[in-house]
Amino acid sequence: MIESLTFFGGGNMASALMGGMQKAKRSPETLRLVDPDARVRQIWSDRYGAACFPNPEEAACRSEYWVLAVKPQQMRDLCLSIAAQEICLHPEDPRSEQPGSHGVISVAAGVRIASLAQWLGASHRYIRCMPNTPALIGRGVTALYADQPLDDRDKTIAQSIMDGVGKSLWVLEEVAMDAVTAVSGSGPAYVFRMMEAMQDAAQDLGLSAADARLLVIETLRGASELAEQSALPPAQLREQVTSKGGTTAAALAVFEAEDFSGLIKRALSRAAARSAELARHDEAK
Numbered sequence: 001m002i003e004s005l006t007f008f009g010g011g012n013m014a015s016a017l018m019g020g021m022q023k024a025k026r027s028p029e030t031l032r033l034v035d036p037d038a039r040v041r042q043i044w045s046d047r048y049g050a051a052c053f054p055n056p057e058e059a060a061c062r063s064e065y066w067v068l069a070v071k072p073q074q075m076r077d078l079c080l081s082i083a084a085q086e087i088c089l090h091p092e093d094p095r096s097e098q099p100g101s102h103g104v105i106s107v108a109a110g111v112r113i114a115s116l117a118q119w120l121g122a123s124h125r126y127i128r129c130m131p132n133t134p135a136l137i138g139r140g141v142t143a144l145y146a147d148q149p150l151d152d153r154d155k156t157i158a159q160s161i162m163d164g165v166g167k168s169l170w171v172l173e174e175v176a177m178d179a180v181t182a183v184s185g186s187g188p189a190y191v192f193r194m195m196e197a198m199q200d201a202a203q204d205l206g207l208s209a210a211d212a213r214l215l216v217i218e219t220l221r222g223a224s225e226l227a228e229q230s231a232l233p234p235a236q237l238r239e240q241v242t243s244k245g246g247t248t249a250a251a252l253a254v255f256e257a258e259d260f261s262g263l264i265k266r267a268l269s270r271a272a273a274r275s276a277e278l279a280r281h282d283e284a285k
């Protein structure tokens with residue numbers, strides 16, 4: 001059970017996380033929200049009973065755990081204003097062995113723990129999480145990373161927050177977060193691009209827009225669920241639906257001729273490199 005939790009930023013991702021906790025009956029005993037938007041504060045007060053603040057003032061920072069859920073480009077300013085609060089120097093948390101030790105959970109894409117520690121102070125216990133957009137409907141997948149051995153409670157709490165919006169896994173090296181960003185973080189956009197292309201092609205073949213949409217969405221959903229439930233790897237599932245000289249073989253031959261695997265590898269490598277580049281840009285500040 002989380003005794004006290006402050007969300008900094010109450011937008012899409014934070015609302016999904018809080019909604020997930022509420023649904024799983026894991027709401028913290030004391031919930032606080034910091035968000036400059038009065039409408040967002042009203043929603044959090046009505047829906048979740050949060051004590052709301054427009055700025056990260058002293059009383060807002062009193063929680064044992066903090067979830068940082070602002071946009072990556074807003075993170076530096078937010079951290080510097082939290083670090084300026086007295087509570088960071090003299091915490092009320094009785095579990096803290098050092099001044100200012102809070103459990104800090106960041107969901108910001110591409111912001112490394114070294115940057116957070118530089119802005120917010122090195123004494124906190126940091127966990128970096130990379131959820132993806134389907135978290136907004138409770139079907140996300142999140143990778144978590146901590147740069148120091150965490151006690152079980154910190155680990156369980158971070159994971160319980162993320163489990164409310166889908167599945168989760170821990171990675172052992174922070175560099176793996178760049179790969180996670182390239183695979184699952186940006187991944188939904190690749191799937192949407194594939195949907196777009198398949199729907200266009202379906203309409204070119206004479207199907208209506210509504211039929212094309214239904215066929216494509218259900219095919220992607222059904223294939224994903226089949227792959228999840230099957231003990232066979234995707235390559236074998238593909239072989240099972242590809243008879244020699246048939247329609248699927250004809251389509252896959254076009255994919256191969258265009259180096260489909262190479263294209264995907266190049267795209268993901270580019271995304272991972274960009275993730276590392278953006279994180280380095282933050283560290284230079």
Ligand SMILES: NC(=O)c1ccc[n+]([C@@H]2O[C@H](COP(=O)([O-])OP(=O)(O)OC[C@H]3O[C@@H](n4cnc5c(N)ncnc54)[C@H](OP(=O)(O)O)[C@@H]3O)[C@@H](O)[C@H]2O)c1
Pocket residue numbers: 008009010011012013014034035036037040056069070071072074077078107108109130131132133134136
């Ligand atoms: N949405 C996703 O699917 C997704 C997926 C993976 C990771 N993430 C990560 O989640 C984080 C939040 O994304 P989001 O989509 O939820 O963004 P969002 O909907 O824009 O929410 C961010 C909220 O933070 C508020 N805010 C800005 N500065 C603040 C400050 N100094 N103190 C407190 N609150 C502040 C914003 O208010 P204003 O609008 O007034 O600026 C806004 O209400 C990002 O770092 C993103 O990388 C999101």
